[in-house]
Amino acid sequence: MHRFMHCIYICFGSVWIIVSSTSCGNVKNLQYLQGQYDTANISKLNIPEPVIQNGDLMSIIVYSDDAKATASVTQPNSGVSLGDATSSLQNASQGSRSQRASGFLVNQRGEIQLYKLGLIPAAGKTKAQLADTLALLYADKGLLKNPFVEVHFLNFKVTIVGEVGKPGMYAIPADKVSAFEAIGLAGDITQYGRRDNVLVVRETNGQRKFGRIDLSKPDVFLSPYFYLQQNDLVIVDVGKNKAAVNNQNTVQTVTIATGVLTTIAIFISIFK
Secondary structure, eight states: OHHHHHHHHHHHHHHHHHHHHHHOOOGGGGOSSOSOOOHHHHTSOOOOOOBOOTTOEEEEEEEOSOHHHHHHHHOSOOSBOOTHHHHHHHTTOOTTOOOOOOEEEOOTTSEEEETTTEEEEOTTOBHHHHHHHHHHHHHHTTSOSSOEEEEEESOOEEEEEESBSSOEEEEOSSSOEEHHHHHHHTTOBOTTBOSSOEEEEEEETTEEEEEEEOTTSGGGGGSTTSEEOTTOEEEEOBOTTHHHHHTHHHHHHHHHHHHHHHHHHHHHHHHO
């Protein structure tokens, strides 16, 4: 009987050691914004203005003191039709203001083409800079009186892949999105993903840049990659703890084998 109990203890002890070593993870690996908060620094918002790039689709809306004059220089559609989006924006016009909302594609030379203005350099400018440029051109050419221009991105999107709940490409309705907001859209980082080493791939002016952010540290708010820009690629790497999941089949096999050995040990002790 003593030998039998000894066998039982060895078998179950082995199973407990294997399960403990493979299934127990570090809770800290799953937490965001750990440690001390330097509120004096991270409370200052530093949101970089997105820069227009080749291939971007821009919404351009023009206002002036004379609705008819505005319509005469903006009605011919040289942009990309946006269907219902265009109609909803056009219906928002009121009073003496006339506006046009259509998509203007920035070509591979970084230019957009507008009726009456021709090809206008756009890549490398912010929305505000392009809007000021267009308003100045409309005024200098005598096309509009007191023109005012609004510029927005129509294709602000980011792509999130790796260890997230719903990897994919996400269109952003606003012109800014933080890393936390983007990852939230993608269903959060899974329990197997690394929160301390998220890679952001960014293309600016024909150059590809790589930045890493640590979402487990409060100073992530200070990173130039915390606020994403259009067409950013976010990659969440897999952590070491996923290897434990891959070993579950091994654990199950060992458990079954241990059960068989235990049964054999029982029969041996009984019939010996």
